[in-house]
């Protein structure tokens with residue numbers, strides 16, 4: 001069993017990632033932490049609370065973290081995820097509430113209690129992860145792994161240079177990449193290939209209650225066509241934890257641009273190590289066919305549980 005702590009900003013593809021983790025037989029979600037990102041922290045946290053109960057995650061703690069970036073202005077993506085953050089999807093109101101404390105301390109305490117056992121999966125801006133590192137640098141040793149959806153070595157999405165999660169807090173991202181662990185980076189280069197085509201959507205429709213989330217959320221997230229559709233970026237990070245063989249990776253030295261007028265938030269990925277140690281394994285390929293077989297098979301197992 002692989003234990004994961006998921007830091008997220010739900011967010012439509014965050015919701016799909018949480019559903020994948022909830023259905024994965026080999027994963028145990030030990031905690032969920034939230035960060036401001038796609039929408040405000042109050043909404044990402046409310047969405048995480050609702051998703052926890054909708055996905056049958058019991059009393060997995062949900063702890064709220066940072067509302068905005070360490071420095072400078074806050075970036076949002078409500079235009080992409082809708083004002084609520086879940087497109088037009090309205091989930092049943094949760095009965096359980098948010099845990100006390102800050103996400104950064106939840107991350108520290110959770111990793112301290114189980115050194116070497118828990119994989120951090122960060123699928124939003126990296127503010128909470130950076131704060132945890134600053135407050136307790138030993139989290140780098142305690143974490144079994146750090147897997148992020150973020151960055152790119154070819155292009156941005158929020159602008160030509162920067163991917164949203166990194167752009168939302170470049171200083172935090174640079175702290176995370178410089179903390180001493182080898183970041184498993186799933187960037188747009190591979191996540192943009194994980195698209196919900198009409199064929200995928202048709203395989204989501206028979207999934208009972210889970211389809212009530214997946215189908216309208218995917219349709220809100222982008223135009224679904226026979227050979228294209230919205231990319232479920234964050235689910236790629238969870239799928240990688242489930243089966244790393246889905247992804248081809250290349251060692252690299254990654255730095256984050258924090259100053260450039262046109263390039264702030266860009267992940268500057270150098271595959272030429274020369275005499276340097278890599279600080280990242282960067283995803284350079286995704287087996288999309290096997291990705292969807294894993295994702296849809298896992299969703300089907302979850303749907304059987306949810307009814």
Ligand code: RIB
Pocket residue numbers: 009011012013014037038077123124125149157163164165233234
């Ligand atoms: O660029 C894609 C990332 O930004 C995903 O995590 C999505 O949820 C948004 O936060």
Ligand code: CA
Pocket residue numbers: 008009010011013014037038123124234
């Ligand atoms: Ca996200």
